[in-house]
Amino acid sequence: METKEQLTVHLQMIEEWEKDQKGLWFWEKLGRLPFKILDKLTPAFIQEKIAVLVSELGSYIQTGGRYLISEEAVLKRIRSVTWQPIETIQDVGNIPLEEMITLSEELQKSRVKLATVQGASTGFGGLFTLAIDIPVILGMALKTLQEIAMIHGYDPNDKQERIFIVKCLQFASADIVGKEAVLTELAAMHEDKKATASMISQLQGWQEVFFTYRDSFGWKKLFQMVPIAGMIFGAYANKTMINDIAEAGIMLYRKRRIYEKLHDINERPISTTE
Numbered sequence: 001m002e003t004k005e006q007l008t009v010h011l012q013m014i015e016e017w018e019k020d021q022k023g024l025w026f027w028e029k030l031g032r033l034p035f036k037i038l039d040k041l042t043p044a045f046i047q048e049k050i051a052v053l054v055s056e057l058g059s060y061i062q063t064g065g066r067y068l069i070s071e072e073a074v075l076k077r078i079r080s081v082t083w084q085p086i087e088t089i090q091d092v093g094n095i096p097l098e099e100m101i102t103l104s105e106e107l108q109k110s111r112v113k114l115a116t117v118q119g120a121s122t123g124f125g126g127l128f129t130l131a132i133d134i135p136v137i138l139g140m141a142l143k144t145l146q147e148i149a150m151i152h153g154y155d156p157n158d159k160q161e162r163i164f165i166v167k168c169l170q171f172a173s174a175d176i177v178g179k180e181a182v183l184t185e186l187a188a189m190h191e192d193k194k195a196t197a198s199m200i201s202q203l204q205g206w207q208e209v210f211f212t213y214r215d216s217f218g219w220k221k222l223f224q225m226v227p228i229a230g231m232i233f234g235a236y237a238n239k240t241m242i243n244d245i246a247e248a249g250i251m252l253y254r255k256r257r258i259y260e261k262l263h264d265i266n267e268r269p270i271s272t273t274e
Contacts, residue, residue: 002097004265007258010097014255021171021179021248053135060142061162067142071157074150078103093153093257100257103151108246111144112239119238120231137238141169141245148249152257165249172241172248186252 059065071089079086082099086092115137122133145165146156154161164186171182 002261004262007097007262007265011255011258011262014251014258017251018183053138056135057138057166061166062159064156064162067139067146068156069143069146071150071155074147078151081106089150089153089155091153092150093260095153097254097257097261100152100254104148104246104250104254107144107147107151108243108250111140111246112243115140115238115242116235119234119236122234133234133238137241140242144242144246145169145249148246148253152253154253154256168249168252169245171252172245186256 056065056067060067075086075089075092078084078092078095081103082095084091084095084099086095118136118140119133122136142165145168148168149156149161149165154164156162156165167182167186171179174182
């Protein structure tokens with residue numbers, strides 16, 4: 001297994017990534033504005049679809065809803081790559097970090113490709129297929145984060161774990177202040193596992209998380225409303241969104257697993273030879 005020095009190197013890389021997240025690209029800042037206009041232009045049936053999704057995200061936190069993925073299917077894929085005798089999600093937490101990294105990167109690449117194709121196909125119809133695109137991309141985001149959780153040995157069947165997943169979703173679409181707030185909350189969780197229980201209240205209502213997520217589409221989705229040309233913008237918007245969400249999930253879960261591995265090393269009794 002990894003040494004303390006190897007884990008510390010990976011932890012430093014994640015901390016550098018966190019520093020890079022504290023800035024927003026100019027277009028991302030600009031992208032916060034169009035949905036205020038889009039709300040006034042969006043037909044009622046799309047507004048109704050958004051309202052349904054708000055309820056579904058709340059249902060996901062409580063029960064997993066229709067977005068909860070198959071545990072056995074993910075474990076089977078992990079076994080096929082690692083060749084480890086894995087029976088439960090908890091067993092996955094014991095595999096080497098390098099194997100977790102490999103599994104995560106493969107998942108990220110495959111989901112980004114899928115999101116690109118999906119965005120192009122729904123972008124073809126402009127405004128009307130946008131009603132299909134929003135729920136599909138939300139479902140893809142949640143399922144991707146669940147797989148990332150399982151790859152690192154954490155069980156999405158646990159309600160508190162689903163709160164962590166929504167925090168990852170929130171982090172990926174938040175502004176600078178929001179990102180810092182999420183990192184502070186997760187840092188507290190590393191020190192005290194009971195802190196996870198308070199995250200549900202810190203969400204300030206899961207509706208806010210969803211609308212932040214929706215607004216992050218910004219100008220990209222605004223252009224996707226144009227028929228035919230929307231294929232290009234839809235493909236790009238979904239590709240970047242899933243890539244950002246997967247990256248956030250990977251880094252935050254990897255950091256969490258590294259902390260636990262370091263804790264195990266520090267708690268391990270030192271063997272001596274006579």
